[in-house]
Amino acid sequence: GENVEQHPSTLSVQEGDSAVIKCTYSDSASNYFPWYKQELGKRPQLIIDIRSNVGEKKDQRIAVTLNKTAKHFSLHITETQPEDSAVYFCAAKEGGGADGLTFGKGTHLIIQP
Amino acid sequence: GAGVSQTPSNKVTEKGKYVELRCDPISGHTALYWYRQSLGQGPEFLIYFQGTGAADDSGLPNDRFFAVRPEGSVSTLKIQRTERGDSAVYLCASSLGGDTQYFGPGTRLTVL
Numbered sequence: 001g002e003n004v005e006q007h008p009s010t011l012s013v014q015e016g017d018s019a020v021i022k023c024t025y026s027d028s029a030s031n032y033f034p035w036y037k038q039e040l041g042k043r044p045q046l047i048i049d050i051r052s053n054v055g056e057k058k059d060q061r062i063a064v065t066l067n068k069t070a071k072h073f074s075l076h077i078t079e080t081q082p083e084d085s086a087v088y089f090c091a092a093k094e095g096g097g098a099d100g101l102t103f104g105k106g107t108h109l110i111i112q113p
Numbered sequence: 114g115a116g117v118s119q120t121p122s123n124k125v126t127e128k129g130k131y132v133e134l135r136c137d138p139i140s141g142h143t144a145l146y147w148y149r150q151s152l153g154q155g156p157e158f159l160i161y162f163q164g165t166g167a168a169d170d171s172g173l174p175n176d177r178f179f180a181v182r183p184e185g186s187v188s189t190l191k192i193q194r195t196e197r198g199d200s201a202v203y204l205c206a207s208s209l210g211g212d213t214q215y216f217g218p219g220t221r222l223t224v225l
Contacts, residue, residue, distance in 0.1 A: 004155075006155075032212045034212070034213070034214075036216075042218070043117075043204070043216045043217060043218045043219060044156065044204070044216045045216075046213065046214075046215070049212070049213065051212070089155045089156070091155075093212070099161070099169065100146055100148075100158035100159075100160075100161050100169060100172060101146075101148075101156070101158060101214060102158065103155030103156050103157070104155055105153075105154055105155050106153070106154070106155050
C-alpha cells in the first residue's frame with residue numbers, strides 16, 4: 001500500500017518569512033495530492049491540492065509543487081502570518097475515484113512574531 | 114451549506130463497552146469515509162462507502178470495528194468490546210465521489 005513521509009515534524013519561522021514542508025510517497029499509481037491544515041481541536045481543512053497532470057499550483061500565498069519522477073511534493077507558504085500557525089498534513093491517493101487518503105504524520109508550523 | 118457533522122463530539126466509555134459514533138455527510142455526497150487520528154499523528158483510513166455498500170474496509174483494525182450506511186446517507190461506526198488503545202479522534206469525511214474530501218469535526222473517544 002501507499003506510504004507517505006512528511007518533513008519536518010516541527011517548523012518555526014519568523015512572521016513574514018516563507019515556510020516549506022516536504023512529502024514523499026511510495027506508490028507510483030498515486031496521482032492526487034491534497035494538503036490539509038488542522039488547528040488544535042478542529043477538523044482538517046483542505047487548503048490546496050494538486051493532480052499529477054501539473055507540476056505546480058498556486059493560490060495566493062500558498063503553492064504546491066509535484067515531482068512525479070522523484071515521488072515528492074511540497075507545500076510553500078510565503079509571507080507567513082500568525083494565523084498560519086497550525087498542523088499541516090500532506091496526503092496521497094490514486095486520483096479520479098473515491099478512495100481513502102494516506103496521510104503523512106504532520107508538520108507543526110509555528111509563526112514567531 | 115451545512116458541512117459534515119458528527120455526534121457525539123466527545124464520548125467517554127469503560128473498557129469492554131460498546132460504542133456507536135454517527136456521521137452526517139454533506140447532502141448529496143455519495144462517498145463517505147471514516148478515519149482514526151491518534152494524538153500527534155495524521156488521520157488513518159478505516160473504511161469508505163460508495164452509496165450503501167462498503168467499497169473498501171481494509172483499514173479496519175480488527176473485527177471489533179464495524180460500520181454501516183443503510184440508506185446511503187448517515188453512517189454509524191460501531192466498536193465492540195472497546196479497549197484503551199481505541200482511544201482517538203474518529204473523523205468522518207464525505208465527497209461527491211471524486212477526489213476532494215471534506216472532513217467533519219470528529220468524535221473524541223476515550224476508553225477508561
